[in-house]
Amino acid sequence: xxxxxxxxxxxxxxxxxxxxxxxxxxxxxxxxxxxxxxxxxxxxxxxxxxxxxxxxxxxxxxxxxxxxxxxxxxxxxxxxxxxxxxxxxxxxxxxxxxxxxxxxxxxxxxxxxxxxxxxxxxxxxxxxxxxxxxxxxxxxxxxxxxxxxxxxxxxxxxxxxxxxxxxxxxxxxxxxxxxxxxxxxxxxxxxxxxxxxxxxxxxxxxxxxxxxxxxxxxxxxxxxxxxxxxxxxxxxxxxxxxxxxxxxxxxxxxxxxxxxxxxxxxxxxxxxxxxxxxxxxxxxxxx
Amino acid sequence: xxxxxxxxxxxxxxxxxxxxxxxxxxxxxxxxxxxxxxxxxxxxxxxxxxxxxxxxxxxxxxxxxxxxxxxxxxxxxxxxxxxxxxxxxxxxxxxxxxxxxxxxxxxxxxxxxxxxxxxxxxxxxxxxxxxxxxxxxxxxxxxxxxxxxxxxxxxxxxxxxxxxxxxxxxxxxxxxxxxxxxxxxxxxxxxxxxxxxxxxxxxxxxxxxxxxxxxxxxxxxxxxxxxxxxxxxxxxxxxxxxxxxxxxxxxxxxxxxxxxxxxxxxxxxxxxxxxxxxxxxxxxxxxxxxxxxxxxxxxxxxxxxxxxxxxxxxxxxxxxxxxxxxxxxxxxxxxxxxxxxxxxxxxxxxxxxxxxxxxxxxxxxxxxxxxxxxxxxxxxxxxxxxxxxxxxxxxxxxxxxxxxxxxxxxxxxxxxxxxxxxxxxxxxxxxxxxxxxxxxxxxxxxxxxxxxxxxxxxxxxxxxxxxxx
Numbered sequence: 141x142x143x144x145x146x147x148x149x150x151x152x153x154x155x156x157x158x159x160x161x162x163x164x165x166x167x168x169x170x171x172x173x174x175x176x177x178x179x180x181x182x183x184x185x186x187x188x189x190x191x192x193x194x195x196x197x198x199x200x201x202x203x204x205x206x207x208x209x210x211x212x213x214x215x216x217x218x219x220x221x222x223x224x225x226x227x228x229x230x231x232x233x234x235x236x237x238x239x240x241x242x243x244x245x246x247x248x249x250x251x252x253x254x255x256x257x258x259x260x261x262x263x264x265x266x267x268x269x270x271x272x273x274x275x276x277x278x279x280x281x282x283x284x285x286x287x288x289x290x291x292x293x294x295x296x297x298x299x300x301x302x303x304x305x306x307x308x309x310x311x312x313x314x315x316x317x318x319x320x321x322x323x324x325x326x327x328x329x330x331x332x333x334x335x336x337x338x339x340x341x342x343x344x345x346x347x348x349x350x351x352x353x354x355x356x357x358x359x360x361x362x363x364x365x366x367x368x369x370x371x372x373x374x375x376x377x378x379x380x381x382x383x384x385x386x387x388x389x390x391x392x393x394x395x396x397x398x399x400x401x402x403x404x405x406x407x408x409x410x411x412x413x414x415x416x417x418x419x420x421x422x423x424x425x426x427x
Numbered sequence: 428x429x430x431x432x433x434x435x436x437x438x439x440x441x442x443x444x445x446x447x448x449x450x451x452x453x454x455x456x457x458x459x460x461x462x463x464x465x466x467x468x469x470x471x472x473x474x475x476x477x478x479x480x481x482x483x484x485x486x487x488x489x490x491x492x493x494x495x496x497x498x499x500x501x502x503x504x505x506x507x508x509x510x511x512x513x514x515x516x517x518x519x520x521x522x523x524x525x526x527x528x529x530x531x532x533x534x535x536x537x538x539x540x541x542x543x544x545x546x547x548x549x550x551x552x553x554x555x556x557x558x559x560x561x562x563x564x565x566x567x568x569x570x571x572x573x574x575x576x577x578x579x580x581x582x583x584x585x586x587x588x589x590x591x592x593x594x595x596x597x598x599x600x601x602x603x604x605x606x607x608x609x610x611x612x613x614x615x616x617x618x619x620x621x622x623x624x625x626x627x628x629x630x631x632x633x634x635x636x637x638x639x640x641x642x643x644x645x646x647x648x649x650x651x652x653x654x655x656x657x658x659x660x661x662x663x664x665x666x667x668x669x670x671x672x673x674x675x676x677x678x679x680x681x682x683x684x685x686x687x688x689x690x691x692x693x694x695x696x697x698x699x700x701x702x703x704x705x706x707x708x709x710x711x712x713x714x715x716x717x718x719x720x721x722x723x724x725x726x727x728x729x730x731x732x733x734x735x736x737x738x739x740x741x742x743x744x745x746x747x748x749x750x751x752x753x754x755x756x757x758x759x760x761x762x763x764x765x766x767x768x769x770x771x772x773x774x775x776x777x778x779x780x781x782x783x784x785x786x787x788x789x790x791x792x793x794x795x796x797x798x799x800x801x802x803x804x805x806x807x808x809x810x811x812x813x814x815x816x817x818x819x820x821x822x823x824x825x826x827x828x829x830x831x832x833x834x835x836x837x838x839x840x841x842x843x844x845x846x847x848x849x850x851x852x853x854x855x856x857x858x859x860x861x862x863x864x865x866x867x868x869x870x871x872x873x874x875x876x877x878x879x880x881x882x883x884x885x886x887x888x889x890x891x892x893x894x895x896x
Contacts, residue, residue, distance in 0.1 A: 154691050161686065165701035168760065171716050172708060174726070188726055190733075234606065237599035245596045253600075260611060262875040264821050264848045267868035268614030270855050271621075274544055275614060297610035300603030329591035329598075357709040360823070364856060376711060383715055392719070399712040407707035414703060414768065 175403075178396035185389050200397040211391065213398060215371065216378040223291050223374065224355040230296035231351040236344065239306035240332055244318065257301045269364050276365065287365060287372040294361050295354050309343040310336065349409045356402055375402055456561055459568035467567040474560060477567020481574050485583035490563050497556045505549045512546030515539040515624070515637055539626065539636045547617050551608070622865035633859060643866045654863060657841045657850075662874070664751070665846045669819040672758045677812065679759060680766025681804060684774055685796070687767075699771075702764040710761065714828035717757055721829075744830045747843040754844055758825050769811065770804065777803050813882055817875050823848045847871045 174191075179200055181193035204213050242250060272294060276282050281290040313336060321331050337344070355362075359376035366372050373381075375398065381387060382395040459467060466480035474494040478487030516537025525532045573580055581589065590598045622643055626636040649655035687698050705713065720726045721743040728740040743753045777800065785795050805812070826832060826849045832842030840858055841850045847867055855864035 150691070157686060157689070157692065161692070161698050164683070165698060168702050168705045168764070171713055171720070171760075172704060174720070175708075175712070175716050188729065191726075191730060234603045238603045241596045241599045245599075247596045249600075250596075253604075259876075260607075260615070262817060262879065263615060263872050264823075264851060264868055266823070266848075267851060267865075267871075268611065268618045270861065270864075271544075271614035271617040272610060274540060274617075275609065278541075278544060293606075294610060297606030300600075300607050301611070327588075327592035328595040332595065332599075353709075357711060359711055360852075379712065379715070383719065388719075395715075399708075399716070403708045403712055406709055407704070410707035411700075411703065 175396050175399055178393055179400045181393050181396075183393075185392055200393045201401075204394045204397045204401070211378055211381060211387065212370070212373075213375070213378055213394075216373045216375045217401075219288065219372055220355055220374040220376075223288055223295070224352050226292045227295040227355050228348055228352040230292065231299035231354075232344070232347045234296065234299050235303060235306055235347050235351070236337075236340075238300045239303040240310055240336065242303055243307045243310035244315075244332075244336070245328065257303070260301060266360050266364075269361060272361075273364055282365070283369075285372070287369055290365055291355065291362060291372075291374070294365065295358070296351070299351065306343050306347055309340065313339055346413055349413055353406050353409060356406060454565050454569045454572070456564060459564045463564075463568050464571050467564070467571050470564050470567045471560075474563050477570060478563070481567065481570035482580045483570065483583070483586075486586060490559070493559060494556075497552070500552065501549075504545070505552070508542070508545040508549040511537075511542045512549075513638075516542045516635060519635060536634065538634055539624075540634075543620060543624070544617055547613060547620065551613060551616075618865050619869060620865075621861050622869055624862055627860040627862045628858070629860065636862075639862075643862045647863060647866050647870070653838070654840075657839055658867070658870075661841045661845055661847055661850050662870075664844070665820055666874075668751075668755065668846060669816050669822075671755050672762065672819045672822070673812065673816045675755070675759055676762035676766050677815070678801075680763045681770050681774070681800070682796075683763060684767050684770050685800065688771065688774060699767070702767055705760065706764045706768070710824050711828055713761070714757075714824060717760075718829050721753065744833050744844075747834055750830050750834060750844045754826060754829055757829060758819075758822075761825060770808070773804065773807055774800070776807075809882070813879050816882070817879060820846065820871065820875055820878075821848050822846065823852065827852065847874075 177191075177193055180196045180198070181188075182195040182197040182199070183193065206214075208214060241247075242254060273282065276290045276293075280286065281293070317335060317339075318331050321335050326335065355374060357376060359374075359380050362374045362377050363380070366374075366377060379395055379398050379402070382391040382398065388395075460471065463470075463477070467477040469480075470477040473491065475487035475490030478484070478490060480487075516539050518535075518537040520533055520536030522531045522533060524530075570580065623638055623640060624636045625632045625639045625642075627633070646652055647655055647658045650659060683702070686692065687695055692698070722728070723740040723742070723745070727743075728737070731737045732740070742749050744750045781799050781803070782795065785799055790798070823846075826844055826846050830842070830844045832845035832849050832853065834844075835842035840854060840860070845853070848871065851864045851867045851871070854860040854867065
């Protein structure tokens with residue numbers, strides 16, 4: 141009798157927990173579903189009275205990639221792609237070089253550099269954004285097509301401060317491999333390029349993909365540096381503008397379509413990277 | 428010319444150097460100037476001379492060229508930059524009637540901002556030059572010692588090869604450090620120095636401004652003044668927000684992770700996927716959607732109304748209390764999946780014996796959570812929590828994209844949900860009160876540094892490193 145009671149109690153708790161999880165999962169997925177539905181919605185405007193669209197259409201996507209007069213989304217997409225590719229190349233090199241040095245090489249400025257990175261991390265990220273703009277202007281990078289160069293520099297130049305996850309990865313590669321290579325007469329450069337890098341594919345992939353996504357999701361730096369040069373806007377500014385008062389009625393459903401277009405690649409990258417993200421965090425916490 | 432004179436100096440220099448050399452004296456700037464031979468001492472004036480004299484001609488010429496570049500820079504711009512730096516310029520731009528052309532012409536006035544920037548850049552260049560000066564002096568002395576003791580002197584080729592071997596860190600780190608210097612440290616110093624000027628639209632000081640010492644700090648910290656009152660209320664809200672956001676995310680995220688990881692829970696990876704999906708969508712997209720959904724005419728209000736649940740739209744971002752609760756709740760939506768991702772691995776590492784012992788003693792699930800899981804997690808993840816807290820103090824996205832800091836009282840620059848960072852952004856980018864923005868940036872840094880230091884010092888993982896070992 142008593143055993144049966146505990147079994148039913150357990151079943152009830154289990155059911156309750158699964159229902160709770162289902163409700164929570166629904167809340168978490170709801171905005172995602174909403175945006176996908178909105179991107180296929182035929183009625184315009186952001187004010188709707190039903191959750192599901194009354195009729196479905198692909199026009200939002202077509203309009204997003206064909207209409208180039210008001211908000212030139214295809215051009216923004218191209219801009220962001222170019223910027224992302226170059227940012228990705230430069231910052232991958234920087235992040236790997238810095239994390240490898242901090243993890244494997246020993247030099248006088250190692251600890252001071254890590255302390256400096258920690259202190260710089262405590263300042264609000266864009267506190268210096270206005271100053272950065274004036275420096276870019278002094279370098280002659282604030283007008284015309286140089287804006288793209290400026291954005292690449294802004295996104296990649298300071299990535300040397302974000303070494304935690306990659307360093308955590310390099311820390312886990314046994315030092316004895318390096319020592320064996322040194323005995324075989326390898327230079328440090330050969331160890332870096334021919335021994336450690338081939339062992340570090342996961343973290344290389346991780347670094348490439350994270351630095352590729354940065355320009356797609358940033359709108360603060362892009363907004364301050366592009367100012368009114370709409371020819372060089374990135375998708376983030378474009379999407380932001382679609383929700384401004386003058387555009388929101390006409391462009392809300394296109395905004396949803398654009399958001400879906402930007403989110404899909406980033407979501408795929410993120411889900412793919414999840415594992416490294418968790419591992420990297422665990423490494424970082426372990427110290 | 429220089430090279431030859433260095434060469435002749437070398438002979439005599441070596442002898443005196445050998446006589447005066449103290450056995451075991453370290454390589455320092457002092458010893459270099461005191462015991463260095465003629466060429467080493469000459470390096471103090473003609474940089475690189477010591478290198479050239481000690482068979483490192485290529486390196487010496489390179490250093491000499493750098494010195495020449497610095498001298499040219501200082502003559503052409505540097506000196507005037509430094510001279511203007513203390514005053515920040517005072518020539519006002521004026522309109523002058525040009526009789527010949529029959530038009531008004533503008534005289535070039537001083538631009539304080541450019542003077543400030545070029546002054547700071549000159550100071551940085553000078554600091555780098557001084558560093559080079561010290562290093563090459565020391566290097567020259569070390570070379571002299573090496574020559575005297577007859578050890579091998581590296582030639583340029585070997586030096587370059589060393590950059591890929593023993594000194595690989597120089598090769599790998601110099602570009603990143605240069606990037607950080609130009610795009611992080613110099614701008615930061617530039618911005619910090621603005622805190623000590625009157626650079627703002629207040630009193631029309633956008634082109635010409637001056638040093639004002641600590642006056643801005645006094646104004647911001649002053650309870651009585653308008654901006655001071657705003658500062659203290661924003662600061663208080665920032666701390667409340669960061670505390671709630673961090674603690675709630677952490678606890679709920681952990682409970683969620685525990686529930687999903689329970690032995691009896693089915694389809695674990697499906698549940699995890701549902702929550703992680705929301706992280707995968709770029710934050711600015713999901714937050715902008717939330718924002719439009721929560722407007723008075725937005726989807727949520729309209730749907731609730733048509734269902735007959737409410738009469739008037741809910742004031743998500745119009746009422747102070749509503750707005751504050753809304754941003755904290757939505758931040759849970761944003762943050763819990765992150766916590767879930769991060770604690771899952773650590774939760775599985777909790778030693779099983781702890782749980783078994785607790786169950787033997789008859790502890791219930793909540794007791795186990797509060798007495799074992801939470802202390803253990805707090806212990807292991809304290810550094811992570813501190814980063815979370817600082818991240819939340821600096822959480823620009825959630826506030827700016829959701830509420831834009833609103834509701835804002837008339838006449839205030841800071842809204843009721845503004846954090847220090849979003850206020851800083853508004854003050855500098857939107858409102859052009861650069862001096863106050865800079866002060867707030869500095870104060871934010873101080874708050875964060877104090878919090879980070881105090882929590883870390885008081886955390887169990889600092890006091891007792893072996894509690895759970």
